[in-house]
Amino acid sequence: MTDEKLLQKLSEYERKRFAYTHASGIMYYDxxxxxxxxxxxxxxxxxxxxxxxxxxxxxxxxxxxxxxxLIARKENFDAVTKRKIELLKRDYDExxxxxxxxxxxxxxxxxxxxxAWREAKKNNxxxxxLPFLTRVFETVKRFARYMAPDSDPYDTMLDRYEKGLTVxxxxxxxxxxxxxxxxxxxxxxxxxxxxxxxxxxxxxxxxLQREFSEYLMGVMGLDRERCIIGETEHPFTxxxxxxxxxxxxxxxxxxxxxxxxxVIHEGGHALYELxxxxxxxxxxxxxxxxxxxxxxxxxxxxxxxxxSREFTAMILPYLRKQFAPRLDGVTPEEFWRVVTVxxxxxxxxxxxxxxxxxxxxxRYELEKQIVAGNLKVKDLPGEWNRLxxxxxxxxxPRDSEGVLQDMHWxxxxxxxxxxxxxxxxxxxxxxxxxxxxxxxxxxxxxxxLTEINGWLCDRIWKYGQLRDPGELFESICGPLDPxxxxxxxxxxxxx
Amino acid sequence: MTDEKLLQKLSEYERKRFAYTHASGIMYYDxxxxxxxxxxxxxxxxxxxxxxxxxxxxxxxxxxxxxxxLIARKENFDAVTKRKIELLKRDYDExxxxxxxxxxxxxxxxxxxxxAWREAKKNNxxxxxLPFLTRVFETVKRFARYMAPDSDPYDTMLDRYEKGLTVxxxxxxxxxxxxxxxxxxxxxxxxxxxxxxxxxxxxxxxxLQREFSEYLMGVMGLDRERCIIGETEHPFTxxxxxxxxxxxxxxxxxxxxxxxxxVIHEGGHALYELxxxxxxxxxxxxxxxxxxxxxxxxxxxxxxxxxSREFTAMILPYLRKQFAPRLDGVTPEEFWRVVTVxxxxxxxxxxxxxxxxxxxxxRYELEKQIVAGNLKVKDLPGEWNRLxxxxxxxxxPRDSEGVLQDMHWxxxxxxxxxxxxxxxxxxxxxxxxxxxxxxxxxxxxxxxLTEINGWLCDRIWKYGQLRDPGELFESICGPLDPxxxxxxxxxxxxx
Numbered sequence: 010m011t012d013e014k015l016l017q018k019l020s021e022y023e024r025k026r027f028a029y030t031h032a033s034g035i036m037y038y039d040x041x042x043x044x045x046x047x048x049x050x051x052x053x054x055x056x057x058x059x060x061x062x063x064x065x066x067x068x069x070x071x072x073x074x075x076x077x078x079l080i081a082r083k084e085n086f087d088a089v090t091k092r093k094i095e096l097l098k099r100d101y102d103e104x105x106x107x108x109x110x111x112x113x114x115x116x117x118x119x120x121x122x123x124x125a126w127r128e129a130k131k132n133n134x135x136x137x138x139l140p141f142l143t144r145v146f147e148t149v150k151r152f153a154r155y156m157a158p159d160s161d162p163y164d165t166m167l168d169r170y171e172k173g174l175t176v177x178x179x180x181x182x183x184x185x186x187x188x189x190x191x192x193x194x195x196x197x198x199x200x201x202x203x204x205x206x207x208x209x210x211x212x213x214x215x216x217l218q219r220e221f222s223e224y225l226m227g228v229m230g231l232d233r234e235r236c237i238i239g240e241t242e243h244p245f246t247x248x249x250x251x252x253x254x255x256x257x258x259x260x261x262x263x264x265x266x267x268x269x270x271x272v273i274h275e276g277g278h279a280l281y282e283l284x285x286x287x288x289x290x291x292x293x294x295x296x297x298x299x300x301x302x303x304x305x306x307x308x309x310x311x312x313x314x315x316x317s318r319e320f321t322a323m324i325l326p327y328l329r330k331q332f333a334p335r336l337d338g339v340t341p342e343e344f345w346r347v348v349t350v351x352x353x354x355x356x357x358x359x360x361x362x363x364x365x366x367x368x369x370x371x372r373y374e375l376e377k378q379i380v381a382g383n384l385k386v387k388d389l390p391g392e393w394n395r396l397x398x399x400x401x402x403x404x405x406p407r408d409s410e411g412v413l414q415d416m417h418w419x420x421x422x423x424x425x426x427x428x429x430x431x432x433x434x435x436x437x438x439x440x441x442x443x444x445x446x447x448x449x450x451x452x453x454x455x456x457x458l459t460e461i462n463g464w465l466c467d468r469i470w471k472y473g474q475l476r477d478p479g480e481l482f483e484s485i486c487g488p489l490d491p492x493x494x495x496x497x498x499x500x501x502x503x504x
Numbered sequence: 505m506t507d508e509k510l511l512q513k514l515s516e517y518e519r520k521r522f523a524y525t526h527a528s529g530i531m532y533y534d535x536x537x538x539x540x541x542x543x544x545x546x547x548x549x550x551x552x553x554x555x556x557x558x559x560x561x562x563x564x565x566x567x568x569x570x571x572x573x574l575i576a577r578k579e580n581f582d583a584v585t586k587r588k589i590e591l592l593k594r595d596y597d598e599x600x601x602x603x604x605x606x607x608x609x610x611x612x613x614x615x616x617x618x619x620a621w622r623e624a625k626k627n628n629x630x631x632x633x634l635p636f637l638t639r640v641f642e643t644v645k646r647f648a649r650y651m652a653p654d655s656d657p658y659d660t661m662l663d664r665y666e667k668g669l670t671v672x673x674x675x676x677x678x679x680x681x682x683x684x685x686x687x688x689x690x691x692x693x694x695x696x697x698x699x700x701x702x703x704x705x706x707x708x709x710x711x712l713q714r715e716f717s718e719y720l721m722g723v724m725g726l727d728r729e730r731c732i733i734g735e736t737e738h739p740f741t742x743x744x745x746x747x748x749x750x751x752x753x754x755x756x757x758x759x760x761x762x763x764x765x766x767v768i769h770e771g772g773h774a775l776y777e778l779x780x781x782x783x784x785x786x787x788x789x790x791x792x793x794x795x796x797x798x799x800x801x802x803x804x805x806x807x808x809x810x811x812s813r814e815f816t817a818m819i820l821p822y823l824r825k826q827f828a829p830r831l832d833g834v835t836p837e838e839f840w841r842v843v844t845v846x847x848x849x850x851x852x853x854x855x856x857x858x859x860x861x862x863x864x865x866x867r868y869e870l871e872k873q874i875v876a877g878n879l880k881v882k883d884l885p886g887e888w889n890r891l892x893x894x895x896x897x898x899x900x901p902r903d904s905e906g907v908l909q910d911m912h913w914x915x916x917x918x919x920x921x922x923x924x925x926x927x928x929x930x931x932x933x934x935x936x937x938x939x940x941x942x943x944x945x946x947x948x949x950x951x952x953l954t955e956i957n958g959w960l961c962d963r964i965w966k967y968g969q970l971r972d973p974g975e976l977f978e979s980i981c982g983p984l985d986p987x988x989x990x991x992x993x994x995x996x997x998x999x
Binding site for chain 2: 028035038042043046048050052057233236250291
């Protein structure tokens with residue numbers, strides 16, 4: 010076989026792989042946004058079939074022969090192809106030991122589990138979710154063992170979301186964060202005890218909030234030809250190449266601030282996906298490279314930009330007009346204080362920038378214990394509540410506001426949560442570098458994020474998966490250093 | 505291989521076939537309702553891959569071996585399996601001669617063509633749509649030749665939508681309809697020249713119309729656990745088994761009547777799909793059996809039920825309340841006259857019950873001519889406008905209200921249109937039989953369609969594709985007789 014013929018095979022493989030993932034992703038999105046409730050079992054069957062197709066495409070003799078040839082001739086090819094070969098080999102090593110049937114069963118299980126989670130959250134009933142969650146944890150653990158029989162399964166899970174991340178590194182990272190964050194939060198929180206947010210409570214109709222979302226997406230520079238917004242219980246971003254990126258939000262009619270920061274957060278994810286290079290978006294190197302880099306972008310926009318004095322002052326005139334006359338008396342400083350309140354609370358996605366990492370830590374500790382076999386899934390609610398008491402000092406009144414609040418575990422994403430905190434730390438380091446090159450706050454004050462988007466696109470977005478996350482990050486910022494993040498927070502809060 | 509093993513193979517085949525069709529259908533629906541405009545090219549690629557999978561599944565040695573075995577042992581199996589074998593053979597004979605690559609290309613072409621049609625309709629620009637439409641007609645004609653090299657291609661197309669239907673039968677059917685309908689319409693139309701529909705014009709907000717749709721779906725007995733409603737330019741129904749049926753409508757804020765009848769029409773399609781038997785819905789015999797039987801159900805609800813004096817009188821109190829105080833002065837008789845106006849017009853989907861078949865006839869004549877090579881696609885607008893003048897006596901002011909109004913050709917549905925008129929005729933004969941068994945109008949007057957739905961479900965819906973449409977129809981009503989339809993119209997309009 011000539012090199013050219015081999016590359017044709019690779020390109021054919023990429024096309025099919027993209028198509029199966031694309032179809033499966035659309036079904037997932039459809040199921041989560043519009044599909045009738047009664048359809049979920051059948052959808053599970055179909056997604057199982059698609060997962061089976063993906064599995065068969067990337068395993069078996071045909072694929073192994075192609076991969077073997079590609080590895081043998083790697084030096085003949087350009088850098089992008091080399092990277093594709095590297096990623097293919099990594100994926101293959103990951104799934105080659107997972108039996109095909111289990112792979113398809115897992116796809117089906119996730120559909121059922123997500124459905125059970127939605128019902129359980131609605132009815133505050135952990136017991137009905139328990140059998141599904143138990144099977145999800147058992148399955149991800151079994152898969153981790155298939156993937157790397159000699160490794161700690163939780164290390165394997167962490168590594169899947171952030172290449173190279175380990176329990177040891179996480180323990181160190183969170184330990185350092187906790188040591189400085191807990192006293193920092195304790196120092197800041199009392200100053201916000203008497204913040205009056207009553208102007209931002211009451212009736213903010215969803216229809217007006219929808220228009221506000223459109224405005225925010227405009228400010229962020231999200232290309233509406235390629236990016237839509239939908240509504241789901243739990244906001245998320247999904248993408249099928251740079252030509253189809255979808256964010257969702259949830260409108261609470263008693264608070265416009267909640268959806269505002271969901272839109273900015275998911276918009277950050279979307280900008281990353283929309284900025285991937287044209288030449289790689291449909292292939293193996295398409296899409297964002299890791300969850301932590303993704304969260305670094307979403308949390309950069311949500312917190313570093315979105316909760317800055319400059320940003321809040323810049324959008325207040327729009328808010329005043331859109332929700333007139335409710336906010337007529339609100340000053341920029343008052344608005345800023347409302348969106349930067351530091352207060353230990355129950356819901357991660359509503360948490361402030363300072364205590365957020367403590368929410369993540371609860372989940373990190375719990376999933377680590379479950380995977381290690383030191384905690385039973387049925388005991389999750391109790392332990393969840395105990396840790397919320399211990400880390401955040403709050404009492405969880407019911408599971409729907411506790412252990413049932415997030416979709417991640419229902420969806421099999423074990424080992425994902427640490428990425429949120431690491432992403433926040435990445436973001437602070439990106440800001441420090443960015444400020445050396447451009448006038449960040451000048452742009453924000455004018456409502457013009459072009460330079461910021463351009464800086465991030467040049468250094469991060471356009472690369473897709475061409476570079477590993479650690480390498481990408483260090484090439485821009487040097488080593489990860491949680492102190493930069495904490496210094497940034499201290500600076501923002503003037504302590 | 506044992507019979508049992510062979511049946512397992514068949515069941516495995518059905519599962520995959522369902523999954524690929526399901527995934528492809530969801531992508532189509534998503535593309536038509538929410539997907540960002542920039543995504544359509546990539547979606548075309550993925551749908552092409554899925555079409556290729558379907559093609560490969562139902563052709564090739566593996567499939568042929570299974571089918572051969574099934575045919576050889578047909579007598580060993582039960583009636584449902586026998587019917588599956590019959591349908592499989594029929595499908596296979598249809599596509600076995602279509603080259604795989606052309607099959608996938610065609611799926612891609614339809615995505616592009618639908619996109620071009622949407623743009624062209626919006627911009628009133630037939631020229632931009634022309635190259636796509638030309639390729640669609642060329643392809644369906646080529647496919648018809650592959651499918652039945654010795655038949656008239658248009659006969660082949662008609663037969664695909666309504667088993668056994670021919671150009672000869674259509675010519676006879678439309679000839680008879682035209683002979684009695686044209687004088688009937690001429691007699692009725694003048695009585696409606698001065699109908700005052702001003703109360704139903706003006707501002708009817710989409711939000712209130714959405715609630716009206718929910719109400720209508722409730723009256724019709726559509727199970728909302730398995731049936732949703734969305735919004736598209738051109739209303740349609742799509743289904744992925746009886747567990748997931750979706751209708752769409754289009755809200756015109758200056759007229760609540762338009763969407764009302766779209767919802768009832770599509771609701772009729774949906775009831776049919778929701779009523780297919782549990783045991784067959786996911787397999788080869790699942791889904792409605794033909795386009796004409798489908799249209800007989802949708803048009804039965806839209807016109808025979810929905811435009812009856814009983815139905816309109818029954819829903820008027822809701823309308824008065826929902827759109828208060830606009831309709832306070834409207835009497836049941838006035839409302840009935842507004843929705844039963846007979847007036848030759850431009851838009852098929854807005855046409856009255858009497859002139860509707862003339863709209864269908866224009867399309868029938870044109871597609872017949874194009875397929876026969878007697879008319880060029882570029883000359884369609886001119887001929888369209890000429891026939892509207894000739895059959896309906898109206899001048900078409902622009903292509904967006906003329907040849908560009910329907911999505912069917914853009915979507916490759918050539919040979920479909922006659923089903924609308926035949927379905928109307930079927931519906932009138934169903935009514936005649938139904939009235940022998942149950943108190944149709946008593947139920948409608950009470951807003952209770954349970955008996956009607958039950959009658960149709962027992963005789964039509966539950967069978968899915970277990971019986972061919974002609975056989976199914978004749979088993980209930982005897983031979984098709986357009987005079988029953990015309991007598992029904994004459995009765996409704998009292999002439």
